[in-house]
Amino acid sequence: MSINQDDVEQAAHLARIGLDNHQRDHHLQDLQQILTLVEQINAVDTDGIEPLFNPLDAIQRTREDQVTEPNQREKFQSLSPSTSEGHYLVPKVIE
Amino acid sequence: MTELSITDLIAGLRRQQFSAVELVTRYLDRIETVDPKLGSFITVTRTEALEAAAEADRKLQLDDSAPLLGLPIAHKDIFCTDGTRTSCGSRMLDNFIAPYNATVVDKLSAAGAISLGKLNMDEFAMGSSNETSFYGAVANPWGLNRVAGGSSGGSAAAVAAGLVPAATGTDTGGSIRQPAAFCGVTGIKPTYGRVSRFGMIAFSSSLDQGGVFARSAEDAALILQSMCGFDEKDSTSLDEPAPDLTSNLQRPIKGLKIGIIREHFDQGLDQQVGAAVQTALAELEKLGAVLIDVELPTSRLAVPAYYVIASAEASSNLARYDGVRYGYRAEDPVDLEDMYKRSRSEGFGAEVKRRILTGTYVLSAGYYDAYYLKAQKVRRLIRDEFVEVFEQVDLLAGPTTPTTAFTAGAHSDDPVAMYLSDIYTTAVNLAGLPALSVPAPQASGLPVGLQLIGKFLREDQLLAAAHQLQQASDWHQLRPALN
Numbered sequence: 001m002s003i004n005q006d007d008v009e010q011a012a013h014l015a016r017i018g019l020d021n022h023q024r025d026h027h028l029q030d031l032q033q034i035l036t037l038v039e040q041i042n043a044v045d046t047d048g049i050e051p052l053f054n055p056l057d058a059i060q061r062t063r064e065d066q067v068t069e070p071n072q073r074e075k076f077q078s079l080s081p082s083t084s085e086g087h088y089l090v091p092k093v094i095e
Numbered sequence: 096m097t098e099l100s101i102t103d104l105i106a107g108l109r110r111q112q113f114s115a116v117e118l119v120t121r122y123l124d125r126i127e128t129v130d131p132k133l134g135s136f137i138t139v140t141r142t143e144a145l146e147a148a149a150e151a152d153r154k155l156q157l158d159d160s161a162p163l164l165g166l167p168i169a170h171k172d173i174f175c176t177d178g179t180r181t182s183c184g185s186r187m188l189d190n191f192i193a194p195y196n197a198t199v200v201d202k203l204s205a206a207g208a209i210s211l212g213k214l215n216m217d218e219f220a221m222g223s224s225n226e227t228s229f230y231g232a233v234a235n236p237w238g239l240n241r242v243a244g245g246s247s248g249g250s251a252a253a254v255a256a257g258l259v260p261a262a263t264g265t266d267t268g269g270s271i272r273q274p275a276a277f278c279g280v281t282g283i284k285p286t287y288g289r290v291s292r293f294g295m296i297a298f299s300s301s302l303d304q305g306g307v308f309a310r311s312a313e314d315a316a317l318i319l320q321s322m323c324g325f326d327e328k329d330s331t332s333l334d335e336p337a338p339d340l341t342s343n344l345q346r347p348i349k350g351l352k353i354g355i356i357r358e359h360f361d362q363g364l365d366q367q368v369g370a371a372v373q374t375a376l377a378e379l380e381k382l383g384a385v386l387i388d389v390e391l392p393t394s395r396l397a398v399p400a401y402y403v404i405a406s407a408e409a410s411s412n413l414a415r416y417d418g419v420r421y422g423y424r425a426e427d428p429v430d431l432e433d434m435y436k437r438s439r440s441e442g443f444g445a446e447v448k449r450r451i452l453t454g455t456y457v458l459s460a461g462y463y464d465a466y467y468l469k470a471q472k473v474r475r476l477i478r479d480e481f482v483e484v485f486e487q488v489d490l491l492a493g494p495t496t497p498t499t500a501f502t503a504g505a506h507s508d509d510p511v512a513m514y515l516s517d518i519y520t521t522a523v524n525l526a527g528l529p530a531l532s533v534p535a536p537q538a539s540g541l542p543v544g545l546q547l548i549g550k551f552l553r554e555d556q557l558l559a560a561a562h563q564l565q566q567a568s569d570w571h572q573l574r575p576a577l578n
Contacts, residue, residue, distance in 0.1 A: 003456065007456065008452065008456075010459070011452045011455040011456045011459065012452060012455075014455050014459065015410060015414075015439070015451050015452060015455040016417075016432070016435040016436050016439055017436060017439045017440050017443070017448055017451060017452065018433075018436035018437050018439070018440035019440065027448070027449060027452055030449055030510050031449075031452060031453060031456065033509075033510065033511050034402060034449075034453055034510060034511060034514075036511075037398070037399050037402065037511050037514070038399045038402055038403055038457075038466065038470075039399070040396055040399045041396050041399045041400050041403070041469055041470055041473050042469070043396070044393060044396060044473060044476065046469060046472035046473060046476070049472040049475055049476060050472070050475060051468050051471030051472050051474070051475065052471055052472070052474045052475035052478055053301060053471060054287075054301055054331070054527075055287050055301065055474075055478055055525065055526055055527025055528075056286075056287060056288060056333070056527055056551070058288070058331065058333075060330055061330050061334075063327065072194060075194045076194055076420070079191065079192065079194065079420065079421035079422075080419065080420050080421060081418065081419075081424040082424070088419050088420060090419055090431055090434060091428050091429070091430050091431050091433075091434055092430075093430070093431050
C-alpha cells in the first residue's frame, strides 16, 4: 500500500491540521518511511487471533449515574480564548 | 545534603538535623545554578515550594506521620497541577493552567512531598530525545552535547544532576526507562493501571502509565509506594490493593530465575553496551540468580505495532485541542474550519503532527483492518508470548537501549531511526507489564541501562532484584561532574 499526496491531504483535513504544499510533501516522505516500518507487522500470521485492546483484558468499568463534581463554569471558562455570558465563542457559522 | 538518599533525607527531617525549608532552599539554589546548562525544568515554583516547606516543618514538629513529609520532588509537565501551568511541552498548552490536580499530584502531596516545579519533556510525550519540546531540548548531564532521552528527559536529567531526589514521569513506549538509561538513574514503569492516569495528559490511553525516577531502586520504591492505588476517576485503574514495595526490598534473589531475552542482544546492539549489560547480569548471577536464555520472536514486531496503536490513539486523544475551551487559538480566523486548522497547525510541533497524521491515516476507511486491527492482533501475540515465557522465569532482562545517549540532532531528520531507539522497551507497554531500568557499568563515560521486566503486578519483585544488585555494585552511585 503506497501513500500519496491526496492521502496526506485527506488525513490532514480529517485531523483538522492545516498544511502548506511544502509541509504536505515533507509529511508524505515521513509517512512513507513510517508505513514501510509498519508493514513489517504483515510478516506474522494473525488469522483467528482476536485484537487486544487492553493489555489486562479489562473491560470498561461503569459507575452509578450520580453528580460528583461541583459546577465550576467560571473557573473553566477563564481558560478559554473567548467566552461571553457563559458561552464559548467561535467564528460565526451561520450567515 | 543533595547527595543523601531519600531514606536519609526523611530521617534527617524527622531528627531535625535540617528543616524542610533548608532542604527545599538547597535544592532550589542548585536548580538556579545548574539548570541553565540542562534545561530540565519548564517551571520552577519557588514561592509555593517554600510555603509548602514551612507547612511541612510545622507538621514535623507535630510528629505528623505522612511518609514523605518535607521531601522535595518535581513533576513531569504532563501531570495537571491546579494553579501552575501544565504545558505538556507544547505551544498548544503554553497558556494552560489546569483547574484541578492529577491524582498522582494529590497523592504525593498528601504523602507530604513538596513539588519544586514542572519538568521538561517531549511535546505531548512524543519523542525519544526530549528535542521535540516547545521549551527546548534537555541536555544530558553526562555530556551536554548529548540528548537526555525522552520523553521524560527533564525528569531523568534533573534526578541525575541532583536537582531533585526523585521525579515523576510517564512511559508509553519507553519514556521512563530510555531516559533513565541515558542519564544513569533508576526509572520504573509499573503495571498498566497501577498508577492513576487521571489528570495525566493522554497520549495513548491503552499504553500510558505513570512512574518514577530516583537515584536508587530503594528511593524509587518509597515514592512509587505513595503513587499507586485504585482511583475511581480513572476508568482503567486497576482495582488491586497497592503493593508493599518497601518491606520486600531485602528479599535475597538466590534462586530467582531471570530470562535473558536473546533478541535484545542482536546485531542492532552496540558492543560496549552489550558488554556492560553482561557485566551487570554476571553480578546478578553472583548473587544467586539463575540466568536462562529465552526467546521472544514476536517482540521484534513491537516497534511497528506500537507506532500504529500509539499514533491511532494519539490522533483520537489530541482531537480535543480545538482552540475553543482552552489552549492555543490562531489569530483572526476567517471561519470555524480555518480556526481549527490554523490553531492545530500553529499550536502543535512537527512530531506531534506526524503522529496525528499517521494515526488518522491508519484509522481511516479502507486502512483500519490492514493497520489498526492487524497491529492489535500482533499485540495479543506479543502479550501472550510474554505470559508463556513467564511460566519458566520470574524476571526478564536485557539492555534498556541499543546505544548510549546519542548526540543532539543525530536523528532529527529520520523519524524511523528515532523510533528504533525504543526497540527494547515498547513491547513491555503493549503487554502492560511492569519494567525498570537501572544503571549498569558505563561505556566510554556514558551511562548504560539494564532493563528488568516483571510479571503483572510484581513491581515488588522487580524493585527487590534491582535493590539487591545496587547493594552489591556502585554503578548507580556515579555522579556527573557539573560544577
